[in-house]
Amino acid sequence: MAQRHSRIWIFVWSPIASAVTAAACSTGSPAAPSASPQNEAPDAATPDIPTFHRNVEPLLEAHCLKCHQPGGIAPFSLVTYNDAQSMAPAIAFETGARRMPPWGAQDTPECKPRLPWNRDERLTDVEIKTIADWSAAGAPEGDTKDAPPRRELTKIELTNPTLTLEPKTPFVASGTRDEYRCFVLESPELADGAYIGGINVVPGNRKIVHHAVVMTDPKGTFAEKAGPDGSFDCTGMSDDGTAERTLLEIWVPGSNPHELPSNIAMQLVPGAKIVMRIHYSPGGQTAQPDSTKVQLRIAKTKPEFLLSTIEIGNFIGPVDGGGLLPDPNDAEDVEFRIPANVRAHVESMQLTVAPPDDPTKAGPVYIYGVMGHEHLAGIDVKVDLERAGDSQCLLEDKWDFHWQRMYTYAVSPEALPTLAAGDKIKVRCTYDNSMFNRRLAAEYKARGLVPMDLKLGEQTLDEMCLVIPQLLRRHL
Numbered sequence: 001m002a003q004r005h006s007r008i009w010i011f012v013w014s015p016i017a018s019a020v021t022a023a024a025c026s027t028g029s030p031a032a033p034s035a036s037p038q039n040e041a042p043d044a045a046t047p048d049i050p051t052f053h054r055n056v057e058p059l060l061e062a063h064c065l066k067c068h069q070p071g072g073i074a075p076f077s078l079v080t081y082n083d084a085q086s087m088a089p090a091i092a093f094e095t096g097a098r099r100m101p102p103w104g105a106q107d108t109p110e111c112k113p114r115l116p117w118n119r120d121e122r123l124t125d126v127e128i129k130t131i132a133d134w135s136a137a138g139a140p141e142g143d144t145k146d147a148p149p150r151r152e153l154t155k156i157e158l159t160n161p162t163l164t165l166e167p168k169t170p171f172v173a174s175g176t177r178d179e180y181r182c183f184v185l186e187s188p189e190l191a192d193g194a195y196i197g198g199i200n201v202v203p204g205n206r207k208i209v210h211h212a213v214v215m216t217d218p219k220g221t222f223a224e225k226a227g228p229d230g231s232f233d234c235t236g237m238s239d240d241g242t243a244e245r246t247l248l249e250i251w252v253p254g255s256n257p258h259e260l261p262s263n264i265a266m267q268l269v270p271g272a273k274i275v276m277r278i279h280y281s282p283g284g285q286t287a288q289p290d291s292t293k294v295q296l297r298i299a300k301t302k303p304e305f306l307l308s309t310i311e312i313g314n315f316i317g318p319v320d321g322g323g324l325l326p327d328p329n330d331a332e333d334v335e336f337r338i339p340a341n342v343r344a345h346v347e348s349m350q351l352t353v354a355p356p357d358d359p360t361k362a363g364p365v366y367i368y369g370v371m372g373h374e375h376l377a378g379i380d381v382k383v384d385l386e387r388a389g390d391s392q393c394l395l396e397d398k399w400d401f402h403w404q405r406m407y408t409y410a411v412s413p414e415a416l417p418t419l420a421a422g423d424k425i426k427v428r429c430t431y432d433n434s435m436f437n438r439r440l441a442a443e444y445k446a447r448g449l450v451p452m453d454l455k456l457g458e459q460t461l462d463e464m465c466l467v468i469p470q471l472l473r474r475h476l
């Protein structure tokens with residue numbers, strides 16, 4: 001049984017530490033009560049009751065406004081007091097349920113990652129309580145003098161881009177169905193190879209651009225298929241493992257640009273082209289033009305570390321004591337099948353890391369980041385790393401197809417976990433294949449279907465179970 005996906009694709013991307021959450025923490029809790037000079041009786045604006053300008057606005061600014069601003073990806077703005085006041089109960093509810101801001105990586109009884117995350121967007125318990133108390137008190141405005149200094153609204157932009165790539169001609173999507181289109185992006189500036197220090201996707205038509213994957217095409221596999229406009233329909237085009245692609249970026253609405261620190265870069269080898277694969281979703285009844293672009297920041301000097309990405313999982317059966325592991329539904333054969341109407345079906349996979357091809361070149365391999373991947377039925381991906389009796393949970397992602405992202409560790413390379421021959425990587429994928437799963441239910445309904453057994457595959461109604469670790473090696 002040949003295993004697709006047991007091998008490794010080498011791609012890369014990654015966000016880097018930012019001070020955004022740190023800035024929010026210092027303003028998160030209500031200020032301590034202070035004695036008023038005239039000993040007046042406290043009123044609704046006493047420091048005990050959080051107010052919008054003093055306590056809530058700084059939190060929204062740090063955690064919400066990048067999406068909730070006019071023209072942002074969220075359906076409403078939270079910029080002004082009036083905006084936020086009218087939404088106060090919903091804000092308290094969504095933050096209390098930890099659905100907003102979107103962030104999948106969890107600390108659970110089963111998974112306690114040992115390292116902090118970069119750009120951890122979560123609110124603290126104290127911050128969540130501040131918002132709840134503010135809403136419960138009738139969402140008081142407070143004094144505008146307490147407002148944080150007006151900063152420019154966070155824009156989702158790459159720092160100092162040096163090159164912008166775009167399709168030869170704008171594409172027109174049908175607007176009425178799911179389409180996957182691959183665009184081959186070329187530039188004379190990339191002909192001799194490049195070190196990529198930052199990358200960002202700038203979506204064109206937000207109504208239909210569902211997500212985008214940017215990767216290299218070193219052997220020209222994609223370029224061969226492209227028509228005169230440099231693009232082709234790559235719906236269902238499976239990853240046959242021969243392409244040796246490097247994944248540079250996975251973009252979903254709200255993704256941060258992938259900024260690497262100056263000592264880390266992704267390598268584009270000479271002659272390699274860049275391919276952008278866009279998933280267009282239906283945006284209405286009419287044809288929809290799109291011109292999505294990719295911004296790059298090319299590093300001028302050779303980096304100390306190279307970032308690459310491997311992909312582990314999607315095993316269709318057992319391999320060498322690993323691969324797809326048995327689950328309670330398996331009768332005789334071990335099979336990947338998610339039965340209809342089961343709300344917490346689990347499939348597990350395991351891979352033992354092979355020794356490097358060339359041991360003389362093998363320095364330490366650090367795990368820089370981890371990403372899970374499932375489709376619409378997926379609700380959780382848990383990844384463990386086992387070495388000689390020590391087991392650590394790398395990531396438990398409360399999976400949401402709309403908010404997929406790479407989670408990277410906020411420590412220097414030397415403090416990262418390493419990956420060595422003989423290590424076991426275990427992936428546990430959990431699925432809710434019922435109409436209680438709102439993302440999946442919407443898809444079933446749109447197609448006039450009821451839940452059915454799901455299997456491994458590329459289509460939206462197939463499933464996947466993958467972990468995509470991002471690795472760092474010293475650049476020799």
Ligand code: HEC
Pocket residue numbers: 059060063064065066067068073074075087090091094095100101102123253254255402
């Ligand atoms: C990465 C972008 C992003 C960030 C950051 C974000 N939101 Fe949202 N928010 C959205 C989108 C998009 C929706 C629409 C529903 C969906 O797609 O899940 C939404 C929906 C909501 C809703 C309505 C939920 C519903 O379905 O009724 C509330 C309330 C909300 N957000 C509050 C917040 C608050 C408060 C913060 C910060 C603490 C925040 N959001 C941060 C993108 C974001």
